[in-house]
Amino acid sequence: MKNYYVILLTLATFLVSAQTTRKYSNEFMNIGVDAAALGMSNAVVSQTSDVNSGYWNPAGLVHLEDNQLALMHSSYFANIANYNYIAYGMSLDDRSAVGISLIRFGVDDILDTTQLIDDQGNINYDRISTFSTADYGLTFSYARKLPLDGLNFGVNAKIIRRIIGDFASAWGFGLDAGIQFEGNNGWKFGLMVRDITTTYNAWSIDEEKFEQISGAVEGHNQELPETTEITIPKLQFGLSKKWIFHYDYSLLAAANLNVRFAENNDIISTSFASINPALGFEFGYTDLVFLRGGVGNFQNELQVDDSEKVTFQPNFGVGFKYKGIHIDYAFTDIGDQSAALYSNVFSLKIDFSIFR
Numbered sequence: 001m002k003n004y005y006v007i008l009l010t011l012a013t014f015l016v017s018a019q020t021t022r023k024y025s026n027e028f029m030n031i032g033v034d035a036a037a038l039g040m041s042n043a044v045v046s047q048t049s050d051v052n053s054g055y056w057n058p059a060g061l062v063h064l065e066d067n068q069l070a071l072m073h074s075s076y077f078a079n080i081a082n083y084n085y086i087a088y089g090m091s092l093d094d095r096s097a098v099g100i101s102l103i104r105f106g107v108d109d110i111l112d113t114t115q116l117i118d119d120q121g122n123i124n125y126d127r128i129s130t131f132s133t134a135d136y137g138l139t140f141s142y143a144r145k146l147p148l149d150g151l152n153f154g155v156n157a158k159i160i161r162r163i164i165g166d167f168a169s170a171w172g173f174g175l176d177a178g179i180q181f182e183g184n185n186g187w188k189f190g191l192m193v194r195d196i197t198t199t200y201n202a203w204s205i206d207e208e209k210f211e212q213i214s215g216a217v218e219g220h221n222q223e224l225p226e227t228t229e230i231t232i233p234k235l236q237f238g239l240s241k242k243w244i245f246h247y248d249y250s251l252l253a254a255a256n257l258n259v260r261f262a263e264n265n266d267i268i269s270t271s272f273a274s275i276n277p278a279l280g281f282e283f284g285y286t287d288l289v290f291l292r293g294g295v296g297n298f299q300n301e302l303q304v305d306d307s308e309k310v311t312f313q314p315n316f317g318v319g320f321k322y323k324g325i326h327i328d329y330a331f332t333d334i335g336d337q338s339a340a341l342y343s344n345v346f347s348l349k350i351d352f353s354i355f356r
Contacts, residue, residue: 025231026160026172026199028105028135033072033085035328035347039317040280041294043254045238046180046190051089051349054099054141057178057192057238058154061097061143064089065353066324070101072347081107085347089141099141106134112165131165139176150182160201167209174199174231190238199231235259250284256296267298267310280315290319292330324351 034052037044045057051068053060072085087101109130117123138161143154160172178192205227240254256278260266266274278296297313317330326349332342 025229026135026137026162026195026201028083029103029137029158029160030194030234031083031105033087033101033103033347034070034349035072035317035330035345036282036290036292036319036326038332038345039292039294039315039319039328039330040254040282041256041278041296041313041315042258043238043240043256043278043280043294043296045178045192045236045256046188047238047240047242047252047254048190051087051099053143053154054087054089054101054139054156055085057180057190057236058099058141058143058156058176059152059178059180059190061089061099061141061154062091062095062145062152064091064097065351066091067352068349069352070347070349072345074343074345076343077107081105096142096144098143099139101137101139101141103137103139104134106132108132108134110165131167133164134162136161136163150184151179152181153177153179158199160199162201162203166206168203168205170201170203170229172199172201172231186241188238188240190236192236192238194234194236195231196233198233201229201231203227203229232261234261248286250282250287252282252284254280256280258296265299265301267300269300288321290317290321290328292317292319324354326350 032038032042033055037048037052037056048056048060049063050060051064051070053063067090068088070085070087074083075081076083083103083105085101085103087099089097089099091097110132112129112131138159140157141154143152145152154177156176158172158174158176160170160174162170162172174195175197176192176194177196178190180188180190182188236259237257238254240252242250242252244250258276258278260274261272262274263269263271264274266276268275276296276298278294280294281292283291294315295312296315299311300308301311303309313332315330315332317328319326319328328347328349330345332345
């Protein structure tokens, strides 16, 4: 019986009332990419300037000097769920650039025991099959320098594909927009608006399979969910500055304010919006070796005695760069200071200049 509940719960989680917005929708698109950014607690909106800018702030793509390829992998829930990312970016001319990226977050080989018991009430293990639940996000990015020196903008067009075995699937579409500005004093500022037009998902449900599942447990029949969901916009403000010491040493400090237009457990929360800060740093030596750290995901968590406790997520990372090859590692949620899941994240970035 547990498997009927699991599938019903999965469907109920992903499918929502028609034309209603949700606090949390398409959350797999908010996990983050690039171990270098994750090591800095995602505080990169203002200074991102490589192929991964297509995710963090498409305006940063204008800084590409050559074609770049990025890859990333991480696992969650004791390797049950896998998160993979690939991106490619290139400059069009000295004022514009484009990029494309693909994210997949999935759980594979889930046992489907809904047909375990046949029509005669006999248990038949040969009737057990497997299915996968997977979320895909395909993003097309464009960036351009504006006439005002130091000001750049970028836009994303996102196609969302979500699949729950043969039970349900969805297509979605949305837009992001971002700007970056670098002043003469070296300070950088960034603004990223995710789902600026809202992102719309339309679900298709196999009604026959749904009836088999919902009616399998006596007294637990469920109504067919509505088939649309809307993701509300989110804002990310960022600023950063980099200092060089004795030619060989560098220190980058960055901060983000992440804003959701919903009330939740963020450290600053109202009925209109919730704000969560993130701080990050990167220490570099000869532009070869990098040490990174950051803290974010500040939450007011309710304790068993009804008191509240502020928790946070500390992150750590290291990186190595040599002749256009960037290898980065991040360990998220050091010391388990928050309820967030920790993960070991590896990423690779390649400048195509090494092939010339």
